Amino acid sequence: MRSVYAGLMTGTSLDGIDGVLASFDDTGFTLLHHAFAPFPQNLREELSQLVAASQIDFTTWARTEQALSLFYAEHLEKLCLQLPDNSQLIAAGCHGQTLEHRPELGFSLQMLNPALIAERTGQHIVYGFRQRDLAAGGQGAPLVPAFHLAYCASAENSRILVNLGGIANITWLPNKKECLGFDTGPANTLLDSWYQYLGLGNYDQDGRYAASATCDTELLHELIDDPYFRAPPPKSTGREKFNLTWLENKIGKSRLASLDPASVMATLVELTCLTLSQAIHQLDPEAQSGIFIAGGGAKNHFLMQRLKEHLAPRLCQSSRALGIAEDQMEALAFAWLAFAFLNGHNANLPAVTGAQHPVPLGQLCPGRARSWL
Ligand SMILES: Nc1ncnc2c1ncn2[C@@H]1O[C@H](COP(=O)(O)OP(=O)(O)OP(=O)(O)O)[C@@H](O)[C@H]1O
Ligand SMILES: [Mg+2]
The missing domain is CATH 3.30.420.40 (ATPase, nucleotide binding domain)
Structure with a gap:
């Protein structure tokens, strides 16, 4: 029993x-x-x-x-x-x-x-x-990939599990024996912090606010120019690095204040999607893996839509397809x-x-x- x-x-x-x-x-x-x-x-x-x-x-x-x-x-x-x-x-x-x-x-x-x-x-x-x-x-992190290897791997198909939590992390399971996993960068923690800083609430419900604007490409390039994204795994990170101070230090307080706040939100969504998808492209250049997504970010429609576009033609599904709901x-x-x-x-x-x-x-x-x- x-x-x-x-x-x-x-x-x-x-x-x-x-x-x-x-x-x-x-x-x-x-x-x-x-x-x-x-x-x-x-x-x-x-x-x-x-x-x-x-x-x-x-x-x-x-x-x-x-x-x-x-x-x-x-x-x-x-x-x-x-x-x-x-x-x-x-x-x-x-x-x-x-x-x-x-x-x-x-x-x-x-x-x-x-x-x-x-x-x-x-x-x-x-x-x-x-x-x-x-x-x-x-x-000391991430620890969840060991659980993924134990219960979510397939002998027939390569799988990648994505967690859109405060931080985004991935687990690559090419088969039932091998496993790689690491934190790719910020996800909800930075999105929530910006939304809260604007006084709009705890989080951007369904990504509606981000979807109301377009990504600021120049800002995106500045944000993605960070040693963490270039560093090879093993690597893990947290809120002590990816927070509003990181954002301010990257582009300057006064410039940040001059930008359209909704466009900053859309750019932060894009930052999550791009850093995640670049990590996935490196692990799976021939797009052979099925992608399974968990974490609260899976409920953010705009984030999911952008992520799917970045990861096409790979099939992106909820972790529910593995019998485990996102949360x-x-x-x-x-x-x-x-x-x-x-x-x-x-x-x-x-x-x-x-x-x-x-x-x-x-x-x-x-x-x-x-x-x-
Ligand atoms: N309907 C929704 N629309 C947009 N975002 C949502 C929605 N529901 C949840 N979220 C986001 O998901 C977050 C919570 O996600 P989750 O619980 O996976 O993160 P976490 O507690 O930081 O976990 P982790 O340990 O993986 O870092 C919320 O703070 C919010 O940003
Ligand atoms: Mg949570």
Whole structure:
């Protein structure tokens, strides 16, 4: 019988928490339930300030970590209501909120108090997934490609999985054995930041605002001229690099203020599509791979339309074609990482993260005393 795990993910877009319940064994998985809860506006604002802060005061840190961890605990409890019996859950893989990702320093910081979640829910919490890979010389990211290789690869057809999260990343699966994956550059985090800066809301619903303008080609060329896009993999990035300060530094504050804001939005969409499609063309020059798209950006119609145009003639489909909805992929991968950790499997892919060797990923904060193996 397959064992049930939860996966809880709060990504760089700061939109909220995705949680899944899924059962796994070494041959497959069954997705049992998915639920998303948006961050309360004050928690979103506090996290957003902490991500942007150059100095952090411990009182703010303590309050925000407490609020975030309680938010995780509440979401986990709601997920567990879907099970006939709470004790059916083996463990929950909880990612935490990345505040700083600095692989060049061997450092990646995910805010979370697993003890508080374990105390509130009584469940075993697996967390701290990135540290061991970093300790082994890797980027600590991306970790989801290992899940893709385990469950989404095909022996017959080459596949590329795209995640349009806060950052855009790709996983290349030429067959069931090989895998490459890396962050290609900014996606929703920069789009959302610009939209929020303009005071228009949290995000550009369906990409309507971006679609109302045309791309500024000169601006696009300036933005794409960045060492990150030219660097070979392994590479990973985050909101600490691709943010409004990056945009201002690239083109100057006063010039940015003089541009049509909708055209800047359209240009940022184009930047995501171009950096992604250039990476895909390099991996798959003969356009033989099927493309599967996940992440919140898959709901942005304008972004999807432009991306499909860039990637033609490749067939672009939603990750639903693989049995996983767009917003379930990352949380499902962290449920699987908890499963892999507790079953003694190494879960990083050195070809992806650049680590010196395979390592187990995670740390355990036990809930109530009970055997889980
Ligand atoms: N209907 C929509 N129209 C446009 N954009 C949308 C829509 N729905 C979601 N999004 C975008 O998706 C984002 C959330 O995506 P997602 O949850 O995949 O990112 P994330 O939490 O940063 O995850 P990751 O860990 O992959 O970085 C939102 O902030 C928003 O920009
Ligand atoms: Mg999210």
